[in-house]
Amino acid sequence: MATNENLPPNVVRQLAKELKSLDESPPEGIxxxxxxxxxxxxxxDIEGPAGTPYENGVFRMKLLLSRDFPQSPxxxxxxxxxFHPNIATSGEICVxxxxxxxxxxxxxxxxxxxxxxxxxxxxxxxxxNEQAGKLLLENYEExxxxxxxxxxxHALKPKNKTKSGTISESTTALNVDQSNNAVSKNTPLxxxxxxxxxxNKAFGSNLQDQNAAPSDPALGASAVPKxxxxxxxxxxxxxxxxxxxxxxxxxx
Numbered sequence: 001m002a003t004n005e006n007l008p009p010n011v012v013r014q015l016a017k018e019l020k021s022l023d024e025s026p027p028e029g030i031x032x033x034x035x036x037x038x039x040x041x042x043x044x045d046i047e048g049p050a051g052t053p054y055e056n057g058v059f060r061m062k063l064l065l066s067r068d069f070p071q072s073p074x075x076x077x078x079x080x081x082x083f084h085p086n087i088a089t090s091g092e093i094c095v096x097x098x099x100x101x102x103x104x105x106x107x108x109x110x111x112x113x114x115x116x117x118x119x120x121x122x123x124x125x126x127x128x129n130e131q132a133g134k135l136l137l138e139n140y141e142e143x144x145x146x147x148x149x150x151x152x153x154h155a156l157k158p159k160n161k162t163k164s165g166t167i168s169e170s171t172t173a174l175n176v177d178q179s180n181n182a183v184s185k186n187t188p189l190x191x192x193x194x195x196x197x198x199x200n201k202a203f204g205s206n207l208q209d210q211n212a213a214p215s216d217p218a219l220g221a222s223a224v225p226k227x228x229x230x231x232x233x234x235x236x237x238x239x240x241x242x243x244x245x246x247x248x249x250x251x252x
Contacts, residue, residue: 012039016036027113040065046115060078060080076095083143085122086123132147
């Protein structure tokens, strides 16, 4: 089993630095799967670029690093089946960066970006999959149909990139709006309404009875307020005094 012991210490340190950078700041559409115990095999998930037959698919690949890396290029393989001119049915990747154009100064980030760009712009002239290369040159629509079919059957499905912050804010705004509506319906809108409610609770049915008394003829004299009753008692007394004075004047 390959381990980091198969690589020179300076290469291990450089790879550790590169892998940390890829993990913290991944290239668009590429996710590297890091195994700290073995840098000789680098796994990555490549998202199919938008506008290509590989869109809505995720393709797993691996890079194999030999002991003399970076003097010799890594070997690239697709583990997910894909219909592509430059990727053999065995998964081997054919791209100049991993062959004659290799340079020891090129890093893993560059290699992964080149592989993803290969999904955008294939090179049928150096095809490992002859059927895919021929279709691409002669009938692009048929080539794209085959590629989409492979993608739908074999590729992994991308995780939904939902904007949680936006959803959360929308939901919060909706809840606040509903709460405000409920408050406007159930809460008194002024001190007058508040005082009326408080008075009703404080005085109960007595207040209602007093308010209803003047408009209900069936209640009769019992509905007359006490103040009116005092006036009614005083009236006969005053009348008696007037009658007594009249009698006294007659006697004179």
